[in-house]
Amino acid sequence: NAGVTQTPKFQVLKTGQSMTLQCAQDMNHEYMSWYRQDPGMGLRLIHYSVGAGITDQGEVPNGYNVSRSTTEDFPLRLLSAAPSQTSVYFCASSYSPSGFSYEQYFGPGTRLTVT
Amino acid sequence: AQKITQTQPGMFVQEKEAVTLDCTYDTSDQSYGLFWYKQPSSGEMIFLIYQGSYDEQNATEGRYSLNFQKARKSANLVISASQLGDSAMYFCAMRERNTGNQFYFGTGTSLTVIP
Numbered sequence: 001n002a003g004v005t006q007t008p009k010f011q012v013l014k015t016g017q018s019m020t021l022q023c024a025q026d027m028n029h030e031y032m033s034w035y036r037q038d039p040g041m042g043l044r045l046i047h048y049s050v051g052a053g054i055t056d057q058g059e060v061p062n063g064y065n066v067s068r069s070t071t072e073d074f075p076l077r078l079l080s081a082a083p084s085q086t087s088v089y090f091c092a093s094s095y096s097p098s099g100f101s102y103e104q105y106f107g108p109g110t111r112l113t114v115t
Numbered sequence: 116a117q118k119i120t121q122t123q124p125g126m127f128v129q130e131k132e133a134v135t136l137d138c139t140y141d142t143s144d145q146s147y148g149l150f151w152y153k154q155p156s157s158g159e160m161i162f163l164i165y166q167g168s169y170d171e172q173n174a175t176e177g178r179y180s181l182n183f184q185k186a187r188k189s190a191n192l193v194i195s196a197s198q199l200g201d202s203a204m205y206f207c208a209m210r211e212r213n214t215g216n217q218f219y220f221g222t223g224t225s226l227t228v229i230p
Contacts, residue, residue: 101165
C-alpha cells in the first residue's frame with residue numbers, strides 16, 4: 001500500500017494564480033480531509049469528505065474548493081492564490097465516518113508559497 | 116471555544132527521563148476518541164496512541180501512555196525513557212461522534228530531548 005500520497009511536495013505560486021493539490025489513498029477509506037498547518041496554530045481543517053460525492057466545509061474553507069468523485073481521490077483547488085494561503089497542506093484519510101475510534105493517516109504534505 | 120488545548124508550547128527533557136505533555140479537551144459528546152500524533156522535523160505526521168471515551172484503562176503503546184482523566188477532560192501523553200529521536204512536535208486531537216467524526220487538533224507542544 002502506498003497509503004496517502006500528495007503531489008506536488010513543493011509549489012510556488014504568484015498571487016492570483018490557481019492550482020490543484022492532488023491527494024490519493026489506496027486504503028479504501030471513506031473519510032478524507034484537508035488541513036493547513038501554520039506556525040503556532042496547529043492543524044486547521046479546510047474541507048472534508050465522508051464519501052464519494054459528499055463534501056463539507058471545515059474551519060477555514062474560504063478560497064478553497066474540493067470535490068470527491070471517487071473514493072480514492074480528494075483534490076484541493078486554490079481558486080485565486082493569496083499570500084495568506086502560504087502554508088503546509090496535509091491530506092488525511094480514515095476509516096468509516098461513523099466511527100470515532102479510527103485514526104487518520106496523513107500524506108507527506110505540500111509546502112506552498114504564494115508570492 | 117477551543118476543542119483541544121495544549122498549554123505547553125515547548126518542553127525540555129533529559130534523555131532517559133519521563134515527560135508528560137498536557138492536553139485538555141472540551142466536548143459535551145459522550146462518544147469521542149482522543150489521539151496523539153508526533154511530527155518530527157522531517158514533517159510527516161505519525162500516529163502514536165488512541166484513547167476512547169468508554170475505555171476504562173489508560174492506553175499504552177510501548178513507551179507511550181495516555182493518562183486519561185475523563186472528569187477533568189484531560190488526556191496527557193506520557194513518554195517514558197526519553198530518547199533523542201523523541202524530539203519533535205506533538206499534537207493532541209479529538210474526534211467526536213456528534214460533529215460527524217471531524218478531527219480537532221491542538222496547537223502542539225515542541226519537545227526537545229537533551230543528551
